[in-house]
Amino acid sequence: MAGFATFLTMVYIVVVNPNIMAAAGIDQGASFVATCLAAAIGSALMGLLANYPIALAPGMGLNAYFAFAVVGGMHIPWQVALGAVFLSGLIFLAVSVLRIREWLINTIPLSLKLGIAAGIGFFLGIIGLQGMGLVVANPATMVGLGHVAEPKVLLSCLGFLLIAGLVARNVPGGIIIGILVTALLGIPFGLTTFHGVVSLPPSLAPTFLQLDIPGAIGLGVAGIVFTFFIVDLLDNAGTLIGTTHRAGLMRPDGSVPRLGRALLADSGGAIIGSVLGTSTTTSYIESAAGIQAGGRTGLTALTVAVLFLLTLFLAPLATSIPGYATAPALVFVACLMAKSLRDLDWEDLTDYAPAIITALSMPLTFSIASGIGIGFITYAVTKVLAGKAGQVSGAVWLIALLSAVKFGMGAG
Ligand SMILES: Nc1nc2[nH]cnc2c(=O)[nH]1
Numbered sequence: 001m002a003g004f005a006t007f008l009t010m011v012y013i014v015v016v017n018p019n020i021m022a023a024a025g026i027d028q029g030a031s032f033v034a035t036c037l038a039a040a041i042g043s044a045l046m047g048l049l050a051n052y053p054i055a056l057a058p059g060m061g062l063n064a065y066f067a068f069a070v071v072g073g074m075h076i077p078w079q080v081a082l083g084a085v086f087l088s089g090l091i092f093l094a095v096s097v098l099r100i101r102e103w104l105i106n107t108i109p110l111s112l113k114l115g116i117a118a119g120i121g122f123f124l125g126i127i128g129l130q131g132m133g134l135v136v137a138n139p140a141t142m143v144g145l146g147h148v149a150e151p152k153v154l155l156s157c158l159g160f161l162l163i164a165g166l167v168a169r170n171v172p173g174g175i176i177i178g179i180l181v182t183a184l185l186g187i188p189f190g191l192t193t194f195h196g197v198v199s200l201p202p203s204l205a206p207t208f209l210q211l212d213i214p215g216a217i218g219l220g221v222a223g224i225v226f227t228f229f230i231v232d233l234l235d236n237a238g239t240l241i242g243t244t245h246r247a248g249l250m251r252p253d254g255s256v257p258r259l260g261r262a263l264l265a266d267s268g269g270a271i272i273g274s275v276l277g278t279s280t281t282t283s284y285i286e287s288a289a290g291i292q293a294g295g296r297t298g299l300t301a302l303t304v305a306v307l308f309l310l311t312l313f314l315a316p317l318a319t320s321i322p323g324y325a326t327a328p329a330l331v332f333v334a335c336l337m338a339k340s341l342r343d344l345d346w347e348d349l350t351d352y353a354p355a356i357i358t359a360l361s362m363p364l365t366f367s368i369a370s371g372i373g374i375g376f377i378t379y380a381v382t383k384v385l386a387g388k389a390g391q392v393s394g395a396v397w398l399i400a401l402l403s404a405v406k407f408g409m410g411a412g
Helices: 002-010 013-023 028-050 062-073 078-097 100-107 110-132 151-168 174-185 213-217 219-247 259-276 287-292 298-318 323-343 349-365 368-385 394-408
Strands: 056-058 135-138 142-145 281-283
Touching: 002 174, 002 287, 002 298, 013 028, 013 056, 013 062, 013 174, 013 298, 013 323, 028 056, 028 259, 028 281, 028 298, 056 259, 062 078, 062 110, 062 219, 062 368, 078 100, 078 213, 078 219, 078 259, 100 219, 100 259, 100 394, 110 135, 110 151, 110 219, 110 323, 110 349, 110 368, 151 174, 151 323, 174 323, 213 219, 219 259, 219 281, 219 287, 219 368, 219 394, 259 281, 287 298, 323 349, 349 368, 368 394
Parallel strands: none
Antiparallel strands: 056 281, 135 142
8 A cells, every 4th residue: 555655656657767868859659668667667676675665766857958948058968977877887887886975975065965956946946937838948048938828838737726726626647637637638738749548568678688888988978977876866765764763763853764774775776777778766755754654665666666667558648748737836835845945954054044145056057967066065165265174085086076177178
């Protein structure tokens, strides 16, 4: 039952992820299969290796970074981008096995972690608002209001409100219900083409083993590999801490038991996902739904894995859903992720200002990597200027310096 609750809250990804991957030129049917399999294998790994009620799937945020910033913005072939996801997973695996994981996780200040989480939310937000047609390009002001009277835009707005209303009422599967209803309402307007509900799974061949690892080893992609790695590590660590705390599975001193095993499942999920053909697979914060319903062990994650395998047979339905119907879900997830700003220390300017700069920079530079770089530089310099240089850890200096060098070389 707990596994079903978690599955319902995260199954929207089998509709949303292929839509986002399609923006990178990846075959939608293969991407659907890769998403279901990555979620099933990742969740099974978590259940079996770490015995946690935490489910995995391709993460929102890094999928948008993959498709819109790396492939769309930097014109890197999606095969090379998959290679970068693979390499970031390998680095993550090494870090999970070695003891530096705690150092890396603990040395990055909480305020920057919160700023990154919110910034990824805002990044999803601008992509979602564009997908809804609510925000459009404007040569004078960069962005402006779209044609709100168009049926597509109105239906998208309705979709968002429906999702918000359903989730506010704790309706299980509120996001996927909102997406499906929005798509259904588009049929009379010719906005949705219905392909059916059940069929055998499409072929995985267009994406399976298509990753280009040698292409990703080139220096030009190092910043992208680092971004995939650091976001994945911080996201998984944050999700693990949040969910185990909620489940009452933390040690009394606040540390997470079996942290190494859980991160092993996370890194394994990312590596396997890239081989299958999807952007980074990560622990889902939606696992909190199953924990709320009583899930405490890996059995919950294994249940989710089986349900994602069954979902493989719903390809026609999943690929019938157009982008305008999934865009509201992006904006909704953006709202959820922005909540992390609540935990900032709003009394300390040297803490909250760099976090806000991090968060703002991500949508406005259209890059998670640039947001991290600008945020870390701002943090280090602000602390020094405020006479608090002692609070800047070695890892922060390192990332700030690498980012400054990268920006100095004119790289985005
Ligand atoms: N923690 C986490 N939860 C998610 N839920 C949907 N996408 C994500 C993600 O990228 N990270």
